[in-house]
Amino acid sequence: AEASLRQSQKMEAVGQLTGGIAHDFNNMLTGIIGSLDMMRRRMADNRLDGFERYLDTALKSAERAAALTHRLLAFARRQPLDPRPLEVPAILQAVAQLVSHALPENIALGLEVADGLPLALADANQLENAILNLAINARDAMPDGGELVIAAGRAEPGKCPAAMDHETCLRIFVRDTGSGMPPEVLDKVFEPFFTTKPQGQGTGLGLSMVYGFAEQSGGTIRIDSAPGEGTTVSLYLPGTFAVPPVEEGKAKVQPKGTG
Numbered sequence: 001a002e003a004s005l006r007q008s009q010k011m012e013a014v015g016q017l018t019g020g021i022a023h024d025f026n027n028m029l030t031g032i033i034g035s036l037d038m039m040r041r042r043m044a045d046n047r048l049d050g051f052e053r054y055l056d057t058a059l060k061s062a063e064r065a066a067a068l069t070h071r072l073l074a075f076a077r078r079q080p081l082d083p084r085p086l087e088v089p090a091i092l093q094a095v096a097q098l099v100s101h102a103l104p105e106n107i108a109l110g111l112e113v114a115d116g117l118p119l120a121l122a123d124a125n126q127l128e129n130a131i132l133n134l135a136i137n138a139r140d141a142m143p144d145g146g147e148l149v150i151a152a153g154r155a156e157p158g159k160c161p162a163a164m165d166h167e168t169c170l171r172i173f174v175r176d177t178g179s180g181m182p183p184e185v186l187d188k189v190f191e192p193f194f195t196t197k198p199q200g201q202g203t204g205l206g207l208s209m210v211y212g213f214a215e216q217s218g219g220t221i222r223i224d225s226a227p228g229e230g231t232t233v234s235l236y237l238p239g240t241f242a243v244p245p246v247e248e249g250k251a252k253v254q255p256k257g258t259g
């Protein structure tokens with residue numbers, strides 16, 4: 001099955017934001033208020049024994065609330081893209097390095113990069129974040145272990161957006177052998193704040209951010225998934241075979257005789 005997001009669905013999703021945020025945030029505040037309240041009562045009784053535990057709970061809740069607002073702000077801000085020609089193998093290598101530290105021993109990590117790829121035209125930070133998000137989702141879908149592959153190749157015919165030059169269109173994808181998704185989940189995955197993860201573990205912002213990144217880059221995102229068989233999430237991005245411009249840092253080196 002393949003998922004795509006219609007604009008109307010997206011607007012609907014945005015309409016659900018307020019309730020979702022308020023709910024999560026309220027849970028976090030409840031943790032903070034409850035802990036502070038217990039501390040005040042104990043202080044009145046001159047009992048300081050459980051203090052550290054309550055402080056820990058309050059602190060953890062506050063940190064989670066801060067992380068949520070942080071992500072919300074990043075999402076709302078939609079940091080401007082700075083598309084540049086990028087060496088895909090190097091980017092994937094860097095992300096795989098990061099991901100390897102976040103994997104349990106029962107998940108094998110593979111890297112499959114085709115030869116002769118065009119350079120990707122994308123924002124380096126956001127591309128790395130996007131792949132990282134996909135890899136973390138893949139990890140989370142394999143609680144009993146499995147295989148996670150981060151890969152890049154040329155796009156298959158017909159998969160790139162029509163406006164894109166097929167010759168230079170790249171496919172960067174993350175494949176897992178995890179739980180897969182039933183159609184009713186697949187229908188909703190790009191909605192901001194949609195998550196099936198336990199409370200406090202998922203924000204439901206990952207795929208909506210990756211979706212935004214792909215579209216803003218002039219590309220698209222596709223998901224192939226079947227329950228029990230695993231999931232492949234593919235980013236189709238514009239690329240180029242043109243030689244990248246000299247980096248700013250290198251340009252500062254003056255040729256002999258001019259200085």
Ligand code: ADP
Nearest residue numbers: 137138141195196197202203204205206207231
């Ligand atoms: P979050 O990871 O915080 O839940 P996402 O937007 O990244 O938010 O993902 C939304 C939901 O999509 C997840 O909760 C999960 O149900 C589903 N999902 C995403 N990636 C995968 C995957 N690789 N395998 C199975 N389910 C996935």
